[in-house]
Amino acid sequence: MTDTHRQDDSGRRVAIPSVLARYFPILDWGRRYSSGALSDDLTAAVIVTIMLIPQSLAYALLAGLPAEMGLYASILPLVAYAIFGTSRALAVGPVAVVSLMTAAAVGNLTLPGSADYIAAAITLAFLSGLFLLAMGLFRLGFVANFLSHPVISGFITASGLIIAASQIRHVIGVEASGHNLYEIVTSLFTALPQANMATAAVGVPAIAFLFWVRRGLKPLLMRLGVQPRSAEFLAKAGPVFAVAVTTAAVWAFGLVERGVAIVGSVPQGLPPLSMPSFSLELWAALIGSAGLISIIGFVESISVAQTLAAKKRQRIAPDQELIGLGASNLASAFSGGYPVTGGFARSVVNFDAGARTPAAGAFTAIGIALATLFLTPLLFYLPKATLAATIIVAVLSLVDFSILKRTWIYSKADFASVAVTIVTTLGFGVEAGVSLGVALSIGLFLFKTSRPHMAVVGLVEGTEHFRNVKRHTVVTNPQVLSLRVDENLYFANARFLEERVYDMVAANPALKHVVLMCSAVNEIDASALESLEAINQQLSEAGVALHLSEVKGPVMDRLKRTSFPEHLSGRIFLSQYQAARFLDEETAETGDIPAQPAGRIS
């Protein structure tokens, strides 16, 4: 917990009750809010608002929802996050992956655009909010750590491809759909002859323009002498420019009659009060997806929040972030929105634009609210092809196959996780991809720990340090086997340890002592304890003493509560060096007793 004592203006220490400060971070940063921060936050809010208007409409379209729901999801959720969130730069709202997952979850139940579909999306936001809130209150944020970087990378890349592919139909004006990349692409090829030329004439140039804006506009502006920050700003405003130009073109050239699909009438006014459905049947159908959306959204959000916080030596509180995102989703559910989270691209823009506190998010909410009040009539002729182009260009920047090469070089297990996540996501959808990726990465980790590396070690001469006899030039004693176990001892590898020790002892008839060097053993569970007892028993029947060395404090504390140390045929040494010295003396004393000629062939 951070220290919540602050000096007030008169220099006295004022304490905020720590529970309040923990759950309402706004009480902390709000008290010290300065006019400098206000000006920076306002600037950032203007830039993010301009970026968010086309994005929120586009992502609502991606989710299969009316465009205004994207706007609604960008107002109250941002205010809720500003109150409860701990990141100074996170920009909450509709994002691509969560919109795709919403479409997949709700699309299983009913037809896009229907009243039931909208109700289900609102309910999904509500369940997501409850889920996140519960995880936060029970401090279960660590669960997100089980999504490994490779799984996240693979999932994001595959989702990007699916989203881009699913949007091409809007760009060329055809009907096409599918549950996986293959279905989407084949359905696009089948539909290609029916492509609407007027739509393509809007959509294809829009894509080209947006790609150019992303890559070439900023360098061009800077070469023309524009300040870097302004150039950056103008580049981010590219989608707004595309929206304005294409909307004007559709209106001016009467392209609606030529078959160009437009957003149409968007209700003017602030978000309505909405209620989630309380049908248990609907809850049962959505709860699994809500859980997955919550965790994926949380991981996306916390990753960018932590990256940005680290740049300014700020800390974020993962469990409080869950509460912040939970509150955002509940706010979304009660104001006509759908599931939201912290978006990667917008948060980076927010940060670069100078956002200093969560107030920037609240100001963005005001900007979007003003847009719903005054700008919606202007959106009537906005072609869906432009929104699709915005999405395609945004998500393709997330596609990154280099993770495959990097993990291939570094670790085949990580490579397998990425590859399976990508292939499964592309072939069977987002939920299957993430679930299988997580299960596989955990399974591979468990598999590795179930067959631990064990090294016979010897003394590095001139030091007190012991290393693997196969890798280093070391000194060993033929009557002593020093075995370093490179893993926690637990149920999955307890039997493996037994077998390895028995094999080694059977292969070395001269052996009198076995030392298990436990420097890498952080845990001995009840199953492993039984195995150690069995090893001790078996070895002592074979006339071999079992010793332990370098047992860590927490492990030793537990062993002391059992009868194992008493029954141990050998001793427990603080260091491997002490064990070796003691046993060298021991074996030197007794070494002469068995009459073994020096030239004996063993």
Added chain:
Amino acid sequence: MTDTHRQDDSGRRVAIPSVLARYFPILDWGRRYSSGALSDDLTAAVIVTIMLIPQSLAYALLAGLPAEMGLYASILPLVAYAIFGTSRALAVGPVAVVSLMTAAAVGNLTLPGSADYIAAAITLAFLSGLFLLAMGLFRLGFVANFLSHPVISGFITASGLIIAASQIRHVIGVEASGHNLYEIVTSLFTALPQANMATAAVGVPAIAFLFWVRRGLKPLLMRLGVQPRSAEFLAKAGPVFAVAVTTAAVWAFGLVERGVAIVGSVPQGLPPLSMPSFSLELWAALIGSAGLISIIGFVESISVAQTLAAKKRQRIAPDQELIGLGASNLASAFSGGYPVTGGFARSVVNFDAGARTPAAGAFTAIGIALATLFLTPLLFYLPKATLAATIIVAVLSLVDFSILKRTWIYSKADFASVAVTIVTTLGFGVEAGVSLGVALSIGLFLFKTSRPHMAVVGLVEGTEHFRNVKRHTVVTNPQVLSLRVDENLYFANARFLEERVYDMVAANPALKHVVLMCSAVNEIDASALESLEAINQQLSEAGVALHLSEVKGPVMDRLKRTSFPEHLSGRIFLSQYQAARFLDEETAETGDIPAQPAGRIS
């Protein structure tokens, strides 16, 4: 692999092709079979046969199957195991837990005793056989290691209670049933007034007699001067005596008219050729149970086989055991039996009776075959109450709550696994209990590794050994933080590591060097590598160098394939002692450069 070169009679070395010898262990022990082994195996087979006749009938009853199926499951499966198995003492056949699981799996589909029920049980044996065989061929025996000792103990204890409770109805002659202990017990209480007195007059004394045989008969016989081994044998024959006496009583006193349920006519003759069903619908309904039965059966079998093999310094090959048990189950499916495995109690008896090779099992099969040919008419009046009494007395010996106390003292995580397994098995059945127990024990292990113990270490004076500053009197350098990470670094704890290091660095402004002592780090996966890169980056921006020490060979090999060692701001030391000596010199040299008065308040 064991060495398969043997000397033949003329002294020449004869090689058995190693693949053949691996998959047919009989080729190995069969070649050296002696008349001494024959005589020992025959003796053991006689004793096990006498024990197996009532048990096989009783367990078939427990599984809801006709009594003869227990006999059939005790003939060809034993021959198959003798060919393919590697344990010298394992007694394969029907066992209590697998019979209970068969009843649960098949009872979900249809009514006990019906033709469909029998076909489903045969199919279950077939699927189990395929599952075990596949696991063996793909060398997946390690999967069984994920059932921890606590989960197995809890599961066995709870199953014992459920089985005993479910059999009481036969002892008092009432109809009662239920899916969990609570339902079974309440249903028994409801039915109590309808208890059949004649049945109880057979069943209750049978239980009392069998308990007395188990506890008191052997000591009594020994006091009377009987040899210990004969006394042991007579005590094991107790159930046969109970069967004989109660069968005679039912016949002599006409108890069938008084309502005593009997086994009735058992077909006389060798097992029929049976075929499993190939209905995909049935397979889909049974495949999950078949997998669980296979794994549970394998664990029960391998535990006893390993215990007995260790007593004679023999080794068993777990993957070949899977093949042996797989072959047994397939044999059972094709000869009118149901799922089998290696039983605990019978194997111990087999071992104690002197069985030296798997041939003892084949001889037992001959004994049971003779029984099906000639003894079945004698079983007509055998009361079900006696069989139930046999089961109750056998399974209650498996009930052992002491594991709760032992794990409570040693490890709360292990205690939680036992407790949850027991409660879930009692409340929701065997499959739910095992599944939840395994999931919980794996989850708790992952949770522990996701929040690793980390110790700040210092030098134990007069040695080169580093230990926790909180537990030992050690020497440290205020400008150097030596942090021992007591866990593999992988995705689940990568972020935790980052946070801890940042926190520690933030709390020590005097710090110039951080050394991560990696003696307990057996794995750094791609996610953890990214975290290390981030830590390196963050610390170097703060003017703190990151070093590693005692990185293990396999971990270092992988790190060398990346750019991490180049980008590392500090160095990688072979030992923590070298790191400390180098950094002591480093900080002594540079220590004077920043003008910091000695009395500075930090």
